[in-house]
Amino acid sequence: VEGVTPGAAQLYALAPNNRGLRAALATPVGGLCVFIAATEGFSRANTNISLAGAVERVQDVIATFRAEAPEGVRLRGYISCVTECPYDGPVAPSEVARLAELLHGAGCDEISLGDTIGTAYPEQVARMLEAVVRVVPAEALAGHYHDTAGRALANIDVSLDYGLRIFDASIAGLGGCPYAPGAKGNVDTELVYDHLIARGYDISGAPDRAGLAQAARLARKILGRTEGAKDAI
Template structure:
């Protein structure tokens, strides 16, 4: 039996959050429905952040209420603080299979630009969210930004990333996604980062999140596979980028990741034909030409 790799689809949230055009909820739902049909088992569909800061995430409450229920499919929602978590609890319908994600940065510069807080201050907020989620039994995922290079602080020491991962997992035994936020990683720097992180967390609780800005995302995934990682974030159609990371468009495309994994002999459970249809829809949404 082929080794299994899980794709964590982030297109509807991380992929769309930086688009200039206000994308209607109906278009976002159409994309989520197309993705839900492909065999993906985890899709990030929105964020309970204030629309004042990320306008594209307005309407997340409506999306949560309307997404299709598919056996084995869990939906992820990004939650920045306790207020956002309470919005999550108020929005999810009974029986909704969901999880929340919290995020921190490996660097002070990005933390202050993205969260308007130091790393320590961001952990205070995250700690409150995680404690509340654990209390009510909602699964939690963690994101760490700028694991290789920061647009404000430059190169990031691998030990610095490991320290942040360790602090997150002290809050709860969560999966942690390691984000190359500006796509500056190469196999050598990604490998060094992973070596440090694997000293504090096993490969089975780690995910790789690579942007393809530098054209090395697939190579970085291969290095991560060699290190034992079996979960990778990707955005259908290569959507995305971070509004707080200048010059960092382009999450690695889900269809490219699935195809490369198949070439390497890994199983994903994703239907490539249906994924191609979802990618075509994602591109139409990006261009604003949805029929």
């Protein structure tokens, strides 16, 4: 919703550990990303480490970032499985709030809340956000909704009601996760664009609409997908 100057782009790099962090900082990135899961099962499946171990590691990476990152480089945190986990089932909103508060307090400029398997109902997202916004300002949060069940736009609507104005999206709906079987990609960028326009939001800082369509056509051509397909690869 709140973007940069049209035509401009910022490169963010995912840093799973200090080695990756330093390698990324040696390039002209605009931001670094760290990540944790909200459940033990997904943490072990995705990164082969316990949730407690992942928290300890991400705090170490953030400390290194704060000591070594050049001025102006931003830090973004990701929390996976904020409503439900493919291994552990439903996720307590209080646990997501605890982790979001930890990332925010450690120095993350922005925290992305991910419905990784893409099956959340708006009511689940509302309960999760109700807990999170009590400990982290809404302006420091982003919604990251996969669209497996076709409810990503409804979950964006709920998030807007809670004050979120930043949403992750994916050209042509590409993506998915090998540790979330059957999950589709992030919600399609074009769908989000059109939905926000229809709701009357000012997205003048977003990329050009025609440019998004062109990028989607190119992505589908490269992947051999039919025009307008929304399924993740």
